[in-house]
Amino acid sequence: METWIWILIVVLALIAGVALGFFIARKYMMTYLKKNPPINEQMLRVMMMQMGMKPSQKKINQMMSAMNKQMK
Structure with a gap:
């Protein structure tokens, strides 16, 4: 060839x-x-409780939206 x-x-x-x-x-x-x-609201809530924080739904929503912005 x-x-x-x-x-x-x-x-x-x-x-x-x-x-x-x-x-x-x-x-x-x-x-x-x-x-x-990837991380969801329940995982975030557990992590915050392990760190000694008392997570409110508002704070969880803020952190989720911040993480979603970083992913994009």
Whole structure:
């Protein structure tokens, strides 16, 4: 075979590998986040109580909105 055909095969295999790796990693992360969700209100309430704070709903809502802003 000629050299340009081998180069083409290598480039196509590389592109296919990158695309396949992306979709596998995306699927893995979606499954991981479904099993281990990020922090929610209940977790925040427990953490605040462990730190000796008495959490009010207003304070929890403020902290949740601040964390959601940071995530975006």
